[in-house]
Amino acid sequence: MNREEIFDGLRQSPKVDVCVLGGGINGLSVFRELALQGVNVVLVEKHDFCSGASAALSRMVHGGLRYLENGEFSLVRESLVERDRLLRNAPHYVGPLPTTVPVFDVFSGIANGAVRFLGLSRRPSRRGAVVIKAGLAIYDFLTRKRALMPRHEFRGRRSTLGRWPALNPAIKNSATYYDAWVSQPERLGIELLQDGLSAGAHARAVNYAELKLTAPGRYAVRDTIGGMEVSIEPTLIVNATGGWIDIANQSLFSGPARPAPLMGGTKGSHLIIDNDDLTRALDGHMIYYENEDGRICILFPYLGKVLVGSTDIRVDDPETVRCETEERDYILQSLAFVLPTIKVRHEEIVFQFSGVRPLPASKDSFTGRIPRDHYCTFVETADADTADGGPPVLCMIGGKWTTFRSFGELAADFVLERLARPRRVATADRAIGGGRDFPADREAWITRVTAATAISPTRVATLFQRYGTDAERIAAFIALAPDMPLPHPGYSTREIQLLIRSEKVEHLDDLLLRRTTLAITGELSLEMTDAVLALLAAEKHWSAARQAQERARFLTLLLERHGVDEDMLSARNEQRSALCETTARSG
Ligand SMILES: Cc1cc2nc3c(=O)[nH]c(=O)nc-3n(C[C@H](O)[C@H](O)[C@H](O)COP(=O)(O)OP(=O)(O)OC[C@H]3O[C@@H](n4cnc5c(N)ncnc54)[C@H](O)[C@@H]3O)c2cc1C
Known part of the structure; x- marks a missing residue:
């Protein structure tokens, strides 16, 4: 409709x-x-x-280890149940995330944790190995019957630095446990x-x-x-x-x-960083760490880049929030604390985003302690x-x-x-979208859809990664009429046309920021922006003036909310041309 x-x-x-x-x-x-x-x-x-x-989260699908110290046991239990349901119901977007916590102390946080639990203090404090061990034991206990992912393990200092040599050498040991992440919320x-x-x-x-x-x-x-x-x-x-x-x-x-x-929201910002040393330093894990001020920060590999965050600042109006310079500096400082030898240049920040946590109204002076x-x-x-x-x-x-x-x-x-109406359908075990009929054998699924649509197996694999089993419907649509490549090698005109027609796309930013991951991954070039705009304009019968307006709206939004300017987008045109030339020469 x-x-x-x-x-x-x-x-x-x-x-x-x-x-x-x-x-x-x-x-x-x-x-x-x-x-x-x-x-x-x-x-x-x-x-x-x-x-x-819902576009600004840390992209963790988690029980919330740190909520245990606020005594929010039932929330953690419910979150872990829902996390495990999402791993089953939306396996195309939600996957396991090995998470490592660097530990800088042994006993810190015990007295404070007890005091906080008794409601005598709300102040954040360092969490030592004993406190983290206790939290992870509760995590394991709450998931013991389902056990979809391995239990936590502790490593000594030498073994930790052997695997993650870039970690701050002041660490005493580390703990690894499993949570989950969502690729395209x-x-x-x-x-x-x-x-x-x-x-x-x-x-x-x-x-x-x-x-x-x-x-x-x-x-x-x-x-x-x-x-x-x-x-x-x-x-x-x-x-x-x-x-x-x-x-x-x-x-x-x-x-x-x-x-x-009813509400007392706090703003949180994140950066997406394109730095190979940083990606390598994580070795596929999320690092869930405590900054020097006791705030929890995170970083993990995200669609070929690294996601780092976040801040926690009270705000009243969510309408215009964006990552401010001080927040960017705070996040980079926290990164320098946990991985002191990794140098991140400003031009390696390919995207940034900010949003407001909808927290219940609270007078708590420490935002991290709001339920x-x-x-x-x-x-x-x-x-x-x-x-x-x-x-x-x-x-x-x-x-x-x-x-x-x-x-x-x-x-x-x-x-x-x-x-006074009955519940007819339960959703607890209901797969979502492209998570339906998810194949145990991915390769066999790709072979079958390739044969049915005559689309190349590489392209079907890309569509499967992007849309789960919905890729079959999308591949069938692509196969129905001549398709054309776009300036981004992973996308084609028919795919974008289908998104426009079937996903209530009204503005260019709907497509480039939310229906696809082009902007957040730093892969969006000016050429691709214009190519997608041309497709959208054709579908919507937009005049040249409306197209220009839409282009200006998107570029302003990208600059003001996501720290990406037109020069960065143009530079990506050049990077792409250079890549194509190298590929052509080596081919
Ligand atoms: C920095 C940050 C990190 C987070 N990290 C995580 C995480 O890793 N894992 C996790 O589980 N959770 C995380 N969260 C929490 C999670 O993102 C939110 O709890 C969740 O997305 C809230 O969804 P929502 O639908 O309630 O709010 P929103 O997604 O904000 O949706 C509210 C919608 O209402 C619309 N709206 C506003 N006013 C009106 C109106 N008058 N009429 C019609 N529409 C209106 C808005 O446009 C908006 O789209 C994080 C949140 C933030 C901000």
Whole structure:
């Protein structure tokens, strides 16, 4: 269903069961849950799907080792269960991540940990080997029945430096355990959306749209691209706007009895670094370490580069957050602390990103100690729990990316109870998108799809890595008509056209930042940007002026939010030409 069809449908029949506000991972999760139960649901996202915190995470799918010291045992247990489900339900995007913790002390943190656990102090402190060992033993205990990944092991100083010689020589020993990572969280969000939409015409979703209060308790959906506006009469609203939750709540109520603040977000930034010495120094592991100030930082190999982060700074408005110079310096300083011999030059930072953790409101002066758990509540005003006589608003507060399924399930159960509707479908063991029918034998799968589509096995393998088993549908589409190469060797015109047609792409940044990993991996050149823009313009019948506007919008966004300027993109044209020449000469 395209935008016009969605707005036409609502015009004809404005009554819906649920309007979900926010298309981050949690909004998409509750949308999918409700769609699968046959609930008439409309999701309204102000920007693009998964463009807020759900595009800014550290890309860890984890239990949260450090939440143990805050006493959040049930969150860690739930997160580990969800982590293991994602390893099974989305194996195309979620994989095991060996994680090594360099340890600088033996006994530090024990007294402090106990004091903190008793609520007597919130101050961060160094964590010694005994504390880390205790945490990892709990991790192993919580996963003992499933045991999808190896148990933790400790290494002495000599053996640690033998394997990771670039680590700070001040270490005493190290611990290695297993968690998981997600390669393309934004694409996984799109696949959740598609799973929901495929449940039937009762499930609709629109990006670049807002829910507007038109009179007390009355609402309209406004299309911020085409300007269409249509009244909507939801029985219930779900506020899944993450870091925007209080701002969104304010916009839903007109009277003086505004809801109390629920959120207290903190900003976190990351860098993507292209440095071979750094990649080699990690030897395939994530390094999960404590910076000199006691804050936990991470770095791990990410799609051919290295992801390093992050910061933790209180913010009120998530709208314009970006990685500031001081944050970049902090991250580089933390890197220099853990790997002192690795020198990173500024031009090796190929991308940076920032987002707001949607944490529950808290007065804690140490941001790392704010609880990471999630909960749902119907918003209360001073008068009643209904918005000016309008529908009740269920708010989703907090939540990690890892727990999106269980959080969506929890919110959906609240909704189903209010609507007096039964749950028909469970999602705990339901594969997501290209994780469905995932083959045990990857090579046999590639051979079969190659034979069926006559597309080269290398290209099918690339598509499989990018889309999981959805690659079969994409390969079949590519094979249907003549295809053309693009300035990036891994992509072709038909693939990009299919993404535009089937994944609600409205702007160039949707394609280059979220439907593909071109920008985040530092592989995007100016030539590729223009080639993709030309395809998008042809699909959308854009005028030259609209194309120019779209190009300017994207380049500004890339510079302001991701630290990538036009010169960097042009330089990548040259790098690519040089690479092609070398390949041609050696061939
Ligand atoms: C720096 C950082 C690192 C993190 N690392 C990890 C990690 O490694 N692992 C992990 O599990 N979790 C991690 N998290 C947490 C995780 O990213 C978030 O908890 C999760 O993505 C939140 O999803 P969400 O859908 O609630 O919010 P968001 O993804 O922010 O989505 C909210 C959406 O609501 C939309 N919106 C706002 N206002 C309105 C409105 N009025 N109407 C309609 N739409 C609106 C926004 O545009 C946005 O798309 C991290 C978070 C950050 C910031």
